[in-house]
Amino acid sequence: MKTVFVAGATGYLGRHLCAEYKRRGWTVLALVRDRKRAxxxxxxxxxxAEATVPATLSGSLESVDLVVSALGITRQADGLSYRDVDYQANLNLLQEALRARVPHFAYAHVLNADKMRGVPLVDAKAEFVSELQRAKIASTVIAPSGYFSDMGDFLDMARAGRVWLFGDGQYRINPIDGADLAAAIADAVDAKRDWLDVGGPDSYTHNELAELAFSALGRPAKITRLPDWIRKAAIAILPRVTPRKVHGPVQFFLTAFGMDMTGEKLGTRHLADFFAEKVSRKTND
Known part of the structure; x- marks a missing residue:
């Protein structure tokens, strides 16, 4: 039986990775900072262990066949920077994998990272990917278009009465469910793919996402399209006037909203069903 070590196991994708590899019959080791809170x-x-502290990782990867890392800062704030976690913590993990002679390392990256230079979150991830690709270890980099969980922001805006978009709302995205992404990662590793740009089975313009959110709520669509210069100005100004825990994720999402974010269409789960489930759960609470 093979053993996989999942880093970032308590996050959205990490939990799905644990479930997917367990379903496939692997022995699953999950990296956590505090098992009581996991x-x-x-x-x-x-x-x-604490991946930002290399000594705590010592010996943790012995007899491991695969490391899959979904380790990174998203919306949480604990005083650490993107470079501390998305770059250095993953590098610490990679170095431990090399010492333990782990044969394969997979990493969840970001789609279109080459078009988002200057965004700290993306720069830290991209710098780690460069280190990974130079290392003497088989690697798979998976770059998802966006998660279903991120699209919940459209539903939240619709529930508040109006969805705000930038420009003409015609950029496209095919977000992917966490379970489908975990399966795609496992398949890509099995196939020894070195890189996979991936999304879900359905592609939407931003306008269509807004309409889908209102449809799930059973309400008429109310959409306001702001000039795109406001998005660009926000990207430039927010880092000067807000703390990192605010501007970090917003800067990333606003940058991603200025381009198509579509990867290879994989998976079987649909965003419309995800929205319907969230609406039903909210109604029944």
Missing amino acids: GDLGCDRMVE
């Missing part, structure tokens, strides 16, 4: 990950064993 909850049920469905793994075989939790490995308590």
